[in-house]
Amino acid sequence: MNQDHHPCVIGYQTHIIIWLGLLALTALTIVVAGMHLKGLSIVVALAVAACKCSLVCLFFMHLKYESFFLKTLFLVTILLLASFIGLTYIDIFFREGVMK
Amino acid sequence: MDVSVSYNQEKTAYPGIFGWIFSTDHKRIGVLYLLSIATFFIVGASIGVVMRLEMLTPGQTIVQPRTYNALFTVHGVIMIFLIVLPGVPSIFGNFFLPIQLGAKDVAFPKLNILSWWLYMTGALIAVAGLFVGGGAPDTGWTFYAPYTLKSATNIVMPLFGAFILGISSIITGLNFITTIHRMRCPGMTWNKMPLFAWGLYATAWIQVLANPIVGITLLLVIFEKVFDIGVFDPSKGGDPLLYQHLFWIYSHPAVYIMILPGMGIISEILPTFSKKNIFGYKAIAYSSMLIAIIGSFVWAHHMFTTGMSDIARIVFSFLTFLVAIPTGVKIFNWLATLYGGSIEVKTPLLYALVFIFQFCIGGFTGMILGTLSTDLHVHDTYYVVGHFHYTMFGGLGFALLGGLYYWFPKMFGKMYSEKHSRIALGTLFVGFNTLYFHMLIMGWLGMPRRYYDYLGYFQTLHVTSTIGSWILFVGIFYMMGNLIHAGLKGEKAQANPWGGTTLEWKISSPPPTENFEEIPEVVYGPYERKGGQE
Amino acid sequence: MKAFSPIEKHQDYTGAKMGLWIFLFGELLLFGAMFILYSVFRHWYPQDFHNASRSLNMITGTVHTLVLLTSSLTMVLSITAIQKGNKKLCLTFLFLTILLGLLFMVNKYFEWEHKIHNGIYPGSEFLLAQAKGVMVFFSLYYSMVGIHGLHVIIGIVLLSWIFWEVLKKPDHHSRWDAFLHKDFPGCHLAIVDAQGKEVWKGEVFDDSVKQIHLRVSYHPVKERIHFHDFISLENCGLYWHLVDMIWIFLFPLYYLIS
16 A cells, blocks of 8 residues: 555646636536526536536546545545435425425 | 653753644644643533532522523533544544554644644634623524524634634544555554554544534534525525534534544453453444444434424434444444453453443433434433433543543553542442433433423432532542542553553553654554464 | 654655545535535525526626636646646746636626625625525525635635745755764764765764754755655645636536526
8 A cells, every 4th residue: 555656747738638628618518508408407517517527636636647545535525425415305305395 | 862762751842831732743742632621621511510500409599591501502512522522533543543553653743733723722712702792602502593693692703613623623534544544554454453543544534524514514604693694594595404404414423423432442442451352353343434434324313303304304213223233233342352351350441341331321322312203202301411421421431531541551651549540430430320310311201401490390300410410520530630640649650551462552651752663563463462462 | 873863754745645635525525515505495496596696797707717727727737847847837837826816816806896886795685675595595605605715715825835835945954853862972973975985074072962953955956856845736736626626516506597
């Protein structure tokens, strides 16, 4: 566990490409928001945001090049947050006679 | 550096007390926490005694109703946020985690002293809040909205103090996780790590991942009071139940922050005094992780009577029962460790046994509270008060004291009087059970909590309980006096007075500044007694 | 040299990074709690949220997003630069990052100023007259964006500090301390070369010498810049990207739902 893995140096180009991708996704999310997709638009917006986050996380934060351990932990954290949301929602969805 | 100089004798860059409060030595930080926590404990316990005095007779005895509300709030805030939450990880975790892992310090020594400074800052802000503005808060330590939003007392400062204490706790947690991952000595695989370290590891994850949630919740309440936002205020469209959800998402796992390292201490004491290897090492180690995981998903059992949806109540009741499984695994493995051992009865072992007895009562009453139908009956009664005092004080408190008696010779290099320690323990035991067992009975009979008044029907039980509080209070001072006397005048302790097998017993008492002259290498499991280990 | 123990902390590159990641996980949950609140209230008041979002300017939001995304790029480029040993370029990119961060805050200031000027702030008469969902929307908007802004400010402070640190490096110091060593009297300090020949030597110690502090400064040349030395830069970068990630979610949830 103690071996220091040296980060491979990622070139300027890669980062600029990722940045362009992020800009493109931003444009996409704005265009979709203007299309009045009703319930679907929030899904698309969140999906695009998740894509952008993954790009930032994997490349800008170098998570792609990190150890298996850190990647797992990242997923565990997301999963934990998801379970908190899910368990809160079993109250919110089924609560009677409030907030209507 | 001469390695034989012990950590508390060593010359430092700063003179006197500054050599301690600016020290990055994990052992000195542990002692700092011990002293600060002991000080706050005396304050918290004294408030408890005053509350019991008020309950001596029906009607007003010594304090006004409003003062009584302030008393139980402040008692809760001090005991929870300042004592049991940081308690074991900050005192013994700091002091012994690096030594047990065979390391010279924690991973981030500077962050470590920062966490103590934050602890003191948070504590002082919270305590100062009692005397300025509207005075001591009267909301109960849970600060439930919407009453917290309406109360004219000074809520903002204690909340902000609690927020800072949370940051301190997160820093300690991430420090421990990194230390455990990166600084175990050669040969110490995960399955050769002492069980106390396992307890701390599980705790540290809860500290890091759950604490931010309550941090932001408290911050939002501050925003509600200061900037008039309204996420928890129903008159502004907010939802008070969401406050309770977010509050307990952290504060229920926080119960496991408190108890897991305490269980770790018990897992250290039992094999040492049974003179045999621990029974079911892996089961105990992994059940700590399991408690931490399941414990994160049971928070809403605090909210059965709040108007939460029925499905949520059933799900959370079910999940609550699951926690009992890994807890039971631990209890049975401890008992099996004692079985067939050549038991040497010394004070720390007695503390461990008292822990198991009292924690079982706390745990079983917890099951009764986790059952939906009975909870509706005893919710917000003295039954709940009795239950959590049995887990927090009877469990964690006695584990902490057991740890103190177990490691005292190592920490300060002095031996205490065995006779007086036993008398102190006996007093504590009798006082504790007289005080809290009657609360369980009263609660079952319907005595609601947080009332300064009661029906004459309950008086005998209340009086008995109050007498218990006096015995307990005497026991606390007897115990403290015993230890202070030992620290000043006690005999010099040997390096390994109990015949312990973990790494802290392989170095001198008190430990040298650098802990180890050379980083040790581990071949056997932490509690194995063979291969030349005495 | 056995009597000397280096004061220099052991440098654990992986450990330092792990510590920061763990902290970031905590931050994720901190914002996660607020996202829970957001989603619940949105579930209860979809129409009010929709209406309230109209008063937020999409163009401003887009500018925020572009500024933060670009600052993330310059941040990561500055790390690449230092890994390639180009300190000057690293500092340039770092400076740009700080500038973009400040730009974000200025932009934010004008946005909020405009809103507050129009009477839209928590507790304002205008808002109290609105539907409950609108009130909650703005409560959440000000809290979440405010706390995000606080993180940006902390990030700017950290980056400015790190800018100074990188600028100072590679003037590197090591310190060794030795205390109370019984072998001191009769010895003297000396610097020896690889063959053991004394290059410099000091006076012989008497009993009065109880402690020795040795402080070494060295100035590594460009080739010796090592990524291990710049872990704090990388860690600040990670923090900055996290702040960016939070904004990536805040943007569509507040500005694009009308």
